[in-house]
Amino acid sequence: MERPKVLAAIGVAGMVLAACGGGPQGGSQTIKGTIKIGVDMPTSGSDASDGLPTSKGAQLAVTKAGKVCGASSHTDACFTLQAMPLDDAVNGVHDPAQGAKNVQQFVSDSTVLGMVGPFNSSVARAEMPIGNSANLAMISPANTNECLTQEPSDGHCAGQAAKLRPTGKNNYFRVCTTDLIQGPAAADFASKKLSKTKVYVMNDQQTYGLGIAQNFAKQFTSDGGTVLDSNLGGFDPGSATISDFKAKMNQAKSQGADVVFFGGTTATKGGLLRKAMQGILDVPYVAGDGISGDQFLKDAAPNAANSYFTVAGPYPQKLSTAATFLTDYKAKYGEDAGAYSAQAYDAGAIIIAAISRAIDDAGGNMPTRDQVTAEVAKTKNYKGVIGTTSFDSNGDTSLKIITVYKWNPDTSKSDFADQVTVS
Amino acid sequence: MRFFVDTLSLGITQGAVFALIALGYTLVYGIIELINFAHGDVFTIGAFIGLNLIALFGMQTWSPALLVPGLILLFAVTMALNGLLGMAIERVAYRPLRNAPRLAPLITAVGMSFFLEGVLYLVRGPNQIAYPNLFPSGSVSLGFASVGLTNLVIVAVTVVLMVGLHQFIQRTRVGRAMRATAQDRDAARLMGININRIIAITFFIGSALAAAGGIIYGFYNESISFDLGFRSGLIAFTAAVFGGIGNVVGASLGGFIIGLIIAFSTSYTSWGLQWADVIVFSILILVLVFRPTGLLGMRVPEK
The missing domain is CATH 3.40.50.2300 (Response regulator)
Structure with a gap:
């Protein structure tokens, strides 16, 4: 009242x-x-x-x-x-x-x-x-x-x-x-909407990056897909260089990856990873909300197209x-x-x-x-x-909505791709 | 096979960059037994000088006919400017401490590294900065695999620089003076060699090679950032120790070998990327323990 x-x-x-x-x-x-x-x-x-x-x-x-x-x-x-x-x-x-x-x-x-x-x-x-x-x-x-x-x-x-x-x-x-919803939503999007079956995962080993990568991998597997690197591609964002990413993308290519998932943020080199895929692995790139800022486009250019990210909200x-x-x-x-x-x-x-x-x-x-x-x-x-x-008593919200965006390098904006609501 | 060749070419290409940086460490150590920890950041500055020159002259839009002499000029000017920077660092930070205990210049070198990195951060900010690749792109097909043209040009440029350095040290008067200074500074001075000049030239050459490495890094990776030199510098230092610090051929070889080790350990295992660092620095420790003189050893007599 x-x-x-x-x-x-x-x-x-x-x-x-x-x-x-x-x-x-x-x-x-x-x-x-x-x-x-x-x-x-x-x-x-x-x-x-x-x-x-x-x-x-x-x-x-x-x-x-x-x-x-x-x-x-x-x-x-x-x-x-x-x-x-x-x-x-x-x-x-x-x-x-x-x-x-x-x-x-x-x-x-x-x-x-x-x-x-x-x-x-x-x-x-x-x-x-x-x-x-x-x-x-x-x-x-x-x-x-x-x-x-x-x-x-x-x-x-x-x-x-x-x-x-x-x-x-x-x-x-x-x-x-939470990523209990966001990670699986990204996995469902990759396997059902993009129809991908072999994912190569990379993560920055931080609280958020590793967590969302694990939740993604779990759901992607239960959707019938294969997670190629069971270690989920952990790296140290402070020292990893684009050459290191190229080496891992060579591996992903040799294993037949048809989508790459990144657990981490733009500041932990998500854009650089996307850039490293250029000329090596031409497959969609999916990540969580960590790459939602437009610095991603700058870091990943000219290879930012075909990149998706989720956001925990409408x-x-x-x-x-x-x-x-x-x-x-x-x-x-x-x-x-x-x-x-x-x-x-x-x-x-x-x-x-x-x-x-x-x-x-x-x-x-x-x-x-x-x-x-x-x-x-x-x-x-x-x-x-x-x-x-x-x-709720944990402090979590009752609003469980995930939006999937797709980066559009031509407009420098992200476009709506999909929305998932969990009741 | 395709995977093997991809990994091989990546390893050799990043190894070329490590080797060019390692030469600077090894040259300076050979002459004044200083581990110049600021060298990694001198490499980064070289990459940024190259980027600024490319932007200044709008080189991305130059026609291919103009680009070949343009690139030679770009390398020459960047290397010269970065060489002068190296000389200035030596003059300001190391020469006043030439006769101080050995620890003093070492700490100054670490401080200089932080200083340079801080300046780069203030001037260019913390973001990744896009770098144009002016080397030919595309690839050569070998049937069973293909190799990027950029990789081939990088290896060619690196080898030319290395052979040039080797000839310079072995064939010229200045090169001979450098070797003499490395062997016995006092005796060299008695023979009429201007030690200060030789040391300055050594810093010039080391920093110039690092600048070439910086441009090559930028061309290959098309992205640089202010903190690039920290890890690259440490790895190149490992390469120099691995090849035998003070030994020019050893540093070149060490760079390529370390580059290959990183590429293969990253691509052929499912270990996380930081395992590459664990391997590289384990090698550093093992070399220091079991073969302190490195792969080829230092070609100067005991002092």
Whole structure:
């Protein structure tokens, strides 16, 4: 019953801001202080084309709301909202240690009541224990590694989710689904839609890359396909060169591979691998959401065609709920939204809605992190840009949609190829 | 068979690059017994100088008739510029420490490596940067397999450079002075050889060869990045030790052998790529333990 009022409050705030250009608040509302929302993404270097549009999506949610007031009982108690964006890339590549430092910075600032991020699962592993100790609400728009939140019955996560939460309480949520869905969706696409039977897999051996490669391989095998390299082609992204990739692609060719799957990101050399296939192995290339930024096109050119990737979320251009967001994003940043911008926007909006309810819980005062995290956990049927989101007890979303995109080097954009919804 | 030839040509081609870098390590070590850890980054800078020159003169659009002299000029100018850089590094970072304990210049070399890599990062950013291949593309069919034309040209250019270096060291006055300096610096000085000049020339030659390696790397892989020199440098250093550090023929041979080992261990096993590094550096350790003088040994007497 609180929901419509929250939305109304945000909507009114937005309209007031739009009308007055961010001027003074109307009515009897009083600004009692400032609440910050941390945003942590890799926003420089090879990762920037993935991370920056995601960070901008979260920041848009904050600037659009402008302020946050109590949801129902204390609608007059308001706080100015401010985004605090940090970059977790070092030398242009997402860095878990830098991510940990950034979360420490959020934690040490008592006005930060929640954060959107991170982008990469390996970074999440470093950040989660720090955020957990302070019970800082974290909502990731893009972490898909299942072991961050779950303990699947086959035990392949080895109790990671519990280790990442030293206090035993959950503070970590995500608005995208996991690689338990994304990896198999990519495998189904390769075997059923592309009709491929022999896959050569490469992975960057990071939390996300190895995990999605394993989930892909499992499903591809059960779809009747063959995984040529049972070691899943692990490599060290810091040192692997294009010559090394060429050597592996020679092997893939000799074994008769008709599709290549890459578990990893553009920053861990996904584009370079695609480029290395040129003149050696002319088959489709499939990867997860790690190559959704357009740096992939630059790295892989001139061999970027016929490359597919999945995204753990819907295709915003096809959603009526996303129309306003897409226009706003383009108006503010002068470019089209990225593959995870809408998820980040919803992640930010969910935190803001939770803060609004937490203000009521705090009796119209500045809420504590415990109150905000508790309210985030209660998120049920939140109607956002990407659809209706509810969090389960692990912090995972009820929205299980995977979109398959195909890179189009001629337009430098990715086109819709397929969509999978798991109920 | 096709697979074997593909792997062989990949191994020899990347080995050519390692060999060209290894020559710089071995030349400098031969003269002043310094392991110039900045050499890998000098190689990267060579690749970037070549890229800038290609872009500056719009060489991608040159007609084939113009391209052959153009490429010779490109190599010559890039090698000269990079050679001057090598000389400058020696003048600034190593010469003041010539008589310091051996550890001091070694640490300076490591520092210089980080410095150069940092500058490259600031100037060109962290992304992969596309490199045009100006060598002929396409391939020659052997019936049972085919070999890329680029690979053949790369091997030819590398061999020409190696033979040229060998002739230079064996036949010219400067080459003789280099050998004399390597054997006994004090005696060479007494014979009227300008040691500073000879050392500077050695750095010039080593850096020039690295620049050729850099352009070749760019042409072959069509993509370079600021941190390219770190691993390539370490592998080339291994190649130099493998062939016998201080020995020019050994470094060339070592480069090709290491290139082949990496290609075959990567293509013919299902091991992850990092196993190639494990193998390469295991070789380094084994050579250092069982045959410290390397495959061909250093042709200078005990000091």
